[in-house]
Structures are given as C-alpha cells and as structure tokens.
Amino acid sequence: MDDADIELLPPGTALAWGHAPAPRRGPKPGYSLEQIVDAAIAQADAEGYAALSMPSIAKRLGITANALYRYLSSKEELLVLVAEAAWGPPPKLSSGDWRAAVTAWARALLERGRRHPWLIDLPVRGAPSTPNLLGWLENFLEGMADTGLGTRDVMGCVVLVDGWVRSTAALLRDVNANAPERVEALSEFLRPRLRGRGYPRVAAVISGEAYGEEGIEDDDVEFGLGRILDGIEALIVRR
Structure with a gap:
C-alpha cells in the first residue's frame, strides 16, 4: 500500500498499526509516539476529556504545540491513538458459554471505562480500525460463535452490548460524582x-x-446487563 492510499485511511489508523510516515526534515524528535500518547492519557486522567488538546499536552511534555505537530498531523490522530491505548487489549474469554463470555467482555469494557472515565466522551466516527479495538470485536464474535446466530445478528448484539457499556459507564461517572x-x-x-x-x-x-445514597451499585449495573442477555438468549432460541 503506497503513501497515497495510506492517506485515504481514517486518521491514526496507519500509525496504530505501526506504519510510520516518512521522516520529516528538522531536528531529531525528542519523544516517541508512545510517550506522547502516555502523556495525553495522563493529562485526560487528571483533568478529563476537555484537557485533550494539543496545547495542553505539549505543555505537559515541555514543548510547543507546533512541535507536537511534528509527531502527529492532527488532533484526530491523537484521539484515535489515545483510544487505542486506553481501551487496551481485550481480555481472554472462556469458550463454550456465550452468556459467560459476553458478561466477561462487557464487565472488562466497563472496567476500562471506569478506569478512564473520559474515554466515554471520545467521539466514535466509524467502525473500529485499530488493533486493540478490533481485538475486542474478535473476542465478542468468538464468544458468540456457537450460538447459531448469523453475522448480522451477532453484530447487532455487539452494538447493543457496547452501547450499554458506554451509557452505563457515563451514568456511573456522573451519578457517583455527587457527594x-x-x-x-x-x-x-x-x-x-x-x-x-x-x-x-x-x-x-x-x-x-x-x-442511591451510595450511588449506583454493582447490582444495579448487573440488572441491566442481565436483561440484555435475556433478550439475546430469546433471539437465539427464536432463530
């Protein structure tokens, strides 16, 4: 794939897969891309999604915002790489029981959202295209492989469960923030x-x-996930 075709990919996709652009003229970079992404995650952990700006991250690194553009062509690239790193690799799921697999998958995804609450605010501009996020999808598909559902149904299930995780993570963050x-x-x-x-x-x-004097508790979370799984189970029986 040549550079002209690479430019047609969504921002950050090629970088996430290890495709480094041609070196630019100028001084040798003082930071690696991984160090910049780590700094961005630390910035967001400390101050939230609004702090994920090129100037604030550049300041954290001790460089100018213009210097940061020597590593990344846009903020969109940065957000893709930050999402890839913060969601991280998927968990290993036990095979043979689709319900247990999907439950473990949803809990793991929710745990990442709780660890980095700002992840829920990141814009989703299309289907996953980076290694870790595609790994999460692969795990879900593998967990549902023996259900007899077709690809269209399984993809509908992953969208449903992923949406539940994101909305629940946002609710937990916002409600439990109250003293x-x-x-x-x-x-x-x-x-x-x-x-x-x-x-x-x-x-x-x-x-x-x-x-909820104690905020939203684990039992409240599990109730919603259980009802979604009941619906998927009914779909499996009907199919």
Missing part, C-alpha cells in the same frame, strides 16, 4: 414537596434505600 451529603440534602428537600405534589410513589422511592 453523599448532597444526595441526602436533595432527598430531604424533595420528600415533602413530592407528597404535596401528589407523587407518593416517587416519594416512597426517595425515602427508601433505592434512591
């Missing part, structure tokens, strides 16, 4: 007003343990 004392203050404020407004069922929920 317990703030949640309790909100509950105390709402209880009498809900009864006065004629919302007795909501008032009962807020008065009980289910309103």
Whole structure:
C-alpha cells in the first residue's frame, strides 16, 4: 500500500498499526509516539476529556504545540491513538458459554471505562480500525460463535452490548460524582414537596434505600446487563 492510499485511511489508523510516515526534515524528535500518547492519557486522567488538546499536552511534555505537530498531523490522530491505548487489549474469554463470555467482555469494557472515565466522551466516527479495538470485536464474535446466530445478528448484539457499556459507564461517572451529603440534602428537600405534589410513589422511592445514597451499585449495573442477555438468549432460541 503506497503513501497515497495510506492517506485515504481514517486518521491514526496507519500509525496504530505501526506504519510510520516518512521522516520529516528538522531536528531529531525528542519523544516517541508512545510517550506522547502516555502523556495525553495522563493529562485526560487528571483533568478529563476537555484537557485533550494539543496545547495542553505539549505543555505537559515541555514543548510547543507546533512541535507536537511534528509527531502527529492532527488532533484526530491523537484521539484515535489515545483510544487505542486506553481501551487496551481485550481480555481472554472462556469458550463454550456465550452468556459467560459476553458478561466477561462487557464487565472488562466497563472496567476500562471506569478506569478512564473520559474515554466515554471520545467521539466514535466509524467502525473500529485499530488493533486493540478490533481485538475486542474478535473476542465478542468468538464468544458468540456457537450460538447459531448469523453475522448480522451477532453484530447487532455487539452494538447493543457496547452501547450499554458506554451509557452505563457515563451514568456511573456522573451519578457517583455527587457527594453523599448532597444526595441526602436533595432527598430531604424533595420528600415533602413530592407528597404535596401528589407523587407518593416517587416519594416512597426517595425515602427508601433505592434512591442511591451510595450511588449506583454493582447490582444495579448487573440488572441491566442481565436483561440484555435475556433478550439475546430469546433471539437465539427464536432463530
């Protein structure tokens, strides 16, 4: 594949697969691409997705933003490489039980989202094209291989489970960010007003343990995943 064809690929794809562009003129680079990606991940871990800018990462490295463009042609390339590194390689799944495999896959993906909460904010601009992300897809396909479902159905399942992981990770991050004392203050404020407004069922929920003084817990997460797996199981039986 020549350089003209490489330019047609999505940003960052060739770099993620180890295809290095032709050396540019000028001083020898002081950093490796891996060091830049590590710095970007550390920056996002410390300050969130909004901190993933070329100037802020350049400042963290002690170089100018213009110097950073000697390594990367665009911020889009950086985001692709950061996603590839932060999601990381997929877990090894046990074979023979599709439900256990998909559960392990979803839990592992959710754990990566919890480790790097800003990952959920990264834009998804197409199908996966980098080694680690394609490895996650391969693992899911392998876990579903013995279900008898066709490719179209299995791809629908992976989109469904992946979407559940992303939405759940975002919910966990945002809801559990609230301080317990703030949640309790909100509950105390709402209880009498809900009864006065004629919302007795909501008032009962807020008065009980289910309103989440401890935030969203693992049982709440597992409930949603279990219902998705029940739906997939029904699809397998129907097919």
